[in-house]
Amino acid sequence: MKRVVTQSLLNCCLYFLAAYLISAIHANLQLFQDDPVSGTGLSLELNLIGVLPVLVIAIILSIVSYFLREDRSRSFATAEFSDSDEREALITGKATRAAYVAFMIGLPVLMIAFLFEQPLLQLYPAFPFYAIALVLSIGTLTYMSAWIVHVRR
Amino acid sequence: MKLTNQVRLYRQQHKWTQEQFAERIGVTRQTVISLEKGSYTPSLLLAMQIARVFDRPIEELFQLEEEPR
Numbered sequence: 001m002k003r004v005v006t007q008s009l010l011n012c013c014l015y016f017l018a019a020y021l022i023s024a025i026h027a028n029l030q031l032f033q034d035d036p037v038s039g040t041g042l043s044l045e046l047n048l049i050g051v052l053p054v055l056v057i058a059i060i061l062s063i064v065s066y067f068l069r070e071d072r073s074r075s076f077a078t079a080e081f082s083d084s085d086e087r088e089a090l091i092t093g094k095a096t097r098a099a100y101v102a103f104m105i106g107l108p109v110l111m112i113a114f115l116f117e118q119p120l121l122q123l124y125p126a127f128p129f130y131a132i133a134l135v136l137s138i139g140t141l142t143y144m145s146a147w148i149v150h151v152r153r
Numbered sequence: 154m155k156l157t158n159q160v161r162l163y164r165q166q167h168k169w170t171q172e173q174f175a176e177r178i179g180v181t182r183q184t185v186i187s188l189e190k191g192s193y194t195p196s197l198l199l200a201m202q203i204a205r206v207f208d209r210p211i212e213e214l215f216q217l218e219e220e221p222r
Contacts, residue, residue, distance in 0.1 A: 084180075084181055087181070087193055
C-alpha cells in the first residue's frame with residue numbers, strides 16, 4: 001500500500017511541476033512569422049533560477065518513482081499498478097474504475113470552467129496548464145483513495 | 154451465497170505463519186489475512202493451489218453457505 005500511496009503522490013507532484021515548467025515556457029516563448037526584425041523562427045528565454053530547481057526535483061521524483069517499481073523491465077508498469085497477486089490485481093482494477101469515473105466527472109467540469117476562459121486567462125495566464133494538472137491529480141488521488149479503501153477491507 | 158473457508162485452521166495445524174503460507178501459495182501476506190477473515194473470495198486457481206498445499210480436497214477447505222435473509 002505504501003508503494004501505491006507514494007507513487008500516486010509523486011505523480012501529483014510531477015503533474016504540477018510539469019504545469020509549472022510548461023507554463024514558464026509558454027509565458028516566455030515567442031514565435032516569429034515573417035517578422036521584419038526577427039525573421040521566422042522562435043525565441044525562448046527562461047529564468048534558470050526558477051526552472052532549474054523544478055527540473056532537478058522532477059528528475060529526483062522520476063528516479064524515486066523508477067525504483068518504487070516492482071518490475072523495472074516493463075516501461076509503463078508504474079508502482080501504483082500493483083499486481084503482485086490476484087487480490088492486488090483485483091484491487092487495482094477497482095481503483096482504476098474509480099479513477100475513470102473521476103475523469104468522467106472531472107473533465108466535463110473542466111469544460112465548464114473553460115466557458116470562462118477569457119476572464120480566467122487574464123487573471124491567471126497559466127490557468128489551462130494547472131487545470132489539466134488538477135484534473136489528472138483528481139484522477140490519481142481517487143485511484144489512491146479507492147486502493148486504500150479496498151485493500152483495508 | 155457466501156464462501157467460507159478453513160484456511161486458518163489448516164495453516165495453524167501445519168504450524169505455518171501467514172508469511173510462510175503466503176510464500177507457498179504465491180500471494181502476499183495481506184491476501185492471506187483477507188482470505189482467513191473471509192473478506193476475500195479467492196479465484197478457483199488459488200483455491201486449488203491452497204488445496205494442493207494442504208493436500209486436502211477443495212470442498213474440505215471451502216464451503217458454500219447460504220446467507221441469512
